[in-house]
Amino acid sequence: MNSKLSLPAFILTFFLIFLNSCSKSSDNDPTNSNTSGPTSISIVSSTGSIILESQTSITINVIGDDNINYSNSSTIYVNDIAITGNTFTPTEVGTLEFYAKKGDLTSNSVSVEVTSGIDGIVINISQGSVKINNNITFIAKDNFNNNITSEAVFYVNGAAISGSTFNTSVYGTYEVYATYSNINGDFQSETVSFDVYRFTKKALVEDYTGTWCGYCPRLAYNLEQAEQQHDEIIGVGIHSGDVMETSYTNQLESEFGINSWPNGRINRTIVWNESVSQILAYLNVNPGLGLGINSSVTGNTVSVDIKIDYDLETNGSKLVVYLLEDGLIYPQTNYYNNDPNSPWYQTGNPISDFEHNNVLIASFTNIFGDTIPDGIVGQEFSTNYSISLPSNVQNTSNLEIVAFVVKSSNGTVINVQHSAIGVEQDFD
Incomplete structure (x- = not known):
């Protein structure tokens, strides 16, 4: 049987082959873009004026006569200086002239006024x-x-x-x-x-403690570290329920609400969270006054001379003067003996040779302070005290004086000073 294509079928077949054949010309490529490019370009600015201090950028768009944005492929000039990209942030007051170039094409110019908006x-x-x-x-x-x-x-x-x-x-x-x-x-x-x-602001930190208190080595260590890091931090250990307790302990605990141990107080009235940063927050201020100390031990008598000078007038204040002793060795209960993160790990419970420093052993003044005259700027106040050497002192060379002025109204420390016995400490 002979197979023949009819004329209409032949025409249809030829047309389908033509549609599915490649051509040497790209005119029919649906993916082909207009490669001829624009014949002219113009620029448009995001603003005609700008306030310098607003630090706002000016955006320039380059548009061809074919309505295509050519900003990325054009070079933009500001006052005849080429910039990178199409945004510009002015740095001074004046008139800015913008134009763009793309190949051989140069755009129109656009002016932007930069003014100052400062009014104060x-x-x-x-x-x-x-x-x-x-x-x-x-x-x-x-x-x-x-x-x-x-x-x-x-x-x-x-x-x-x-x-x-x-x-x-x-x-x-x-x-x-x-x-x-x-x-x-x-x-x-x-x-x-x-x-x-003139005077350095210092902070007093009182550590309410006891040798029976298993958690007390923690606060003692933190206070020791704070003192070593900052000379402006002065620590005092106030013992309760042990051989180092004084007759002042119950008065202080009652006055300042001490009912748990260890317990730290900054400047007597502020609960210490055992961070150094909390103490430092109280140092960068003008204390308004400074203290100087000179002391001696003669036979069984301890004498101290205190002087106070003022940068600010100070009304209603009291002076407290402590006698401390360092290097007292007594066993200390230690609940951190099995804590590998503690400095007291595997040191024993109790720690048999625990060294207690800055221990309050006596006060030259009323424990809450002796009233002193109102402070006058530039006018120095001085006073002196003598007490009998406490019988429990173990080594007079380890004695220390701590003197501080408190507000009569609430007992908060205004400023504090300390000095080893026999060493004169002037204002600082």
């Missing part, structure tokens, strides 16, 4: 008070919160200073303000006060 400045200081011969730093900011410190001029007590830090050996209250000038005019901040003081 503020001044900040690194701290409200600083010890003599230490730097205090000033910072100036505009009303957009931009830091303009390097462009501002600072005046301390009316005199311009160089830079933004101030240092003086003269104590007292100072005032500082800043000035700043730009195209909008001259600006002056408000005036801020700060104190320059």
Whole structure:
């Protein structure tokens, strides 16, 4: 049987073959893009004006006459300087001229006005008070919160200073303000006060403890570490229920609510969480006063001279003077003997040769303080005490004096000083 294609069938077959055949021309490639490119380009700016201090970027888009965005393949110029990308953040006031180039094509120019919006400045200081011969730093900011410190001029007590830090050996209250000038005019901040003081603020930490207390080695260790790290931290051990207990223990425990052990108190009234950072938070302030100590042991008499000087007027205060002894060896109950994370691990329970330091053994004053005259700035107050050497003292060379001034109203320590027996400690 002969097979023949009819004319219509032949035409249809030829057409299908043509549709499924490749052509040397790419005109029919559905994936082919327009490769001829634009014949002209123009730019559009995201804004016609901008406030310098807002730190906002200007975006430039390059559009071809074929309505395609060519920003990524074009070079954009700002005041005839090529930039990277199509965004620009101005750094000064003035007029910015933008244009773009793509190959041989150059766009139109667009102007953007950069103006200043500053209408005021503020001044900040690194701290409200600083010890003599230490730097205090000033910072100036505009009303957009931009830091303009390097462009501002600072005046301390009316005199311009160089830079933004101030240092003086003269104590007292100072005032500082800043000035700043730009195209909008001259600006002056408000005036801020700060104190320059002479005396180091120190912290008293009292450790309520006992040799029977198995948890007490923990606080003793933490306090010892704090003292070793910071000279401004002064520790005192107040013993209860053991051979080192004094007649003052019950009074102190009752007054300051001590009903568990160990128990730490910062400046007598603040519960210590055993972190160093908590103590340090109380140091960077002007104490308003400083103490000096001189002491001696003559025969069976312990004598101490105390002097107090003032940077600030101080009303209603009392003086407390302790006698301490270091190096007392007594067995200490230790609940951390089996704790591998404790410094007291495998040291025994009890620790037979535990060294107790900073132990309160006597007070020259009332345990809550003797009233002293109101403090007058620059006027030194001095007093002296003598007591009989306590019979339980083991080694007079291990004696120490701790003196501190407290507020009469609540018993909180204002400042504290310490010194080994026979060693004069001046104001610091």
